[in-house]
Amino acid sequence: MPLLLISKGVFAADDVPAIAAASSIKFALDEVAQQFKADTGRKVRITYGSSGNFVAQIKHGAPFELFLSADERYTQQLSQAGKAQGNGVIYAVGKLALAAPKNSPLVLDGDLNGLKQLIKNQQLKRFAIANPDHAPYGERAKEVLQNLGLWDTIQTQLIFGENVSQAAQFTLSGSTQGGLVALSLASAARFKARAHYVVMPQSLYSPLNQRMVLTLKAGQTASEFYRYIQTDKAQQTFAEYGFGKVVN
Known part of the structure; x- marks a missing residue:
């Protein structure tokens, strides 16, 4: 996917979305968030934790606008509960x-x-x-x-x-x-x-297809960050941290 060219200063200054992310992607996503800020002038606020706990929090009204799970089963739970915009996309394959x-x-x-x-x-x-x-x-x-x-x-x-x-x-x-x-x-x-x-050999465990979804609270910056994570530039960063190739 080509790198998105996003004009700086387009969004409201107070649009700094809360992002919920699996702790497994901390180093990679922190780097992607820095790239996003450099390329767009926009910032995101990321909280890291366990995917299962985030599902419960979002279901109970937590203000997260984007959820990056370590396993697509958890994003599917949000989609089925009507708490997400569609089914999202796989952004990384964990190992x-x-x-x-x-x-x-x-x-x-x-x-x-x-x-x-x-x-x-x-x-x-x-x-x-x-x-x-x-x-x-x-x-x-x-x-x-x-x-x-x-x-x-x-x-x-x-x-x-x-x-x-x-x-x-x-x-x-x-x-x-x-x-x-x-x-x-x-x-x-x-x-x-x-x-x-x-x-570890991947034959010893079920695939870790890491999927992300926008929640119903997602604003413009969260939506742009969601698209940015899918760009070649961001995907290369994930690959450098050992994640497998995404096939959506």
């Missing part, structure tokens, strides 16, 4: 990574053999994932652990982050020996300086 602090005894591999070995040797103390009850990356981490036969045996060592960003913080801080987190966070420079990671 999982296994990460560990550089001083961790956990050996990283896509089959989690290193994790299995730590469990077998009773050396695993804490392992982080996002809460699978309302965070899509937590749901997919649970799928990986189930598919590799580890879910039941790792229960007492699991530490749940409220969202995948918090799970990544637990992993980065050294309070755990590792975690399953978003590749987009694990591959960021500030994370790589303190931790290692490997990309």
Whole structure:
């Protein structure tokens, strides 16, 4: 999609929309928002958190004008509830990574053999994932652990982050020996300086099609930002943070 050319100063000065976004896209979306401001002169105000929690907030009247989910199932819930403008579009495809602090005894591999070995040797103390009850990356981490036969045996060592960003913080801080987190966070420079990671095979979990929708409260700037995220320039930024190619 070609880059939109938007004239600066066209919108009302007080049109700074509240945006709800999955925490997995923080580094990428912050950069896209800066590009949007440079190209259009317009600003957005972004709140990051878990997709499931945002759905509940928007249903109860939260003033968000655009919702970028980590899993399209959550935007579909808003559409079905009549709280969104149509079905929206997929803006990114998420990926999982296994990460560990550089001083961790956990050996990283896509089959989690290193994790299995730590469990077998009773050396695993804490392992982080996002809460699978309302965070899509937590749901997919649970799928990986189930598919590799580890879910039941790792229960007492699991530490749940409220969202995948918090799970990544637990992993980065050294309070755990590792975690399953978003590749987009694990591959960021500030994370790589303190931790290692490997990309998990996508065959181990359901696709993370990250969809966005405009809410019924959306104004002009939110609508322009929604279109801007779909441009080649913004999509290249998402790709640089490890997101997969979008096919709508």
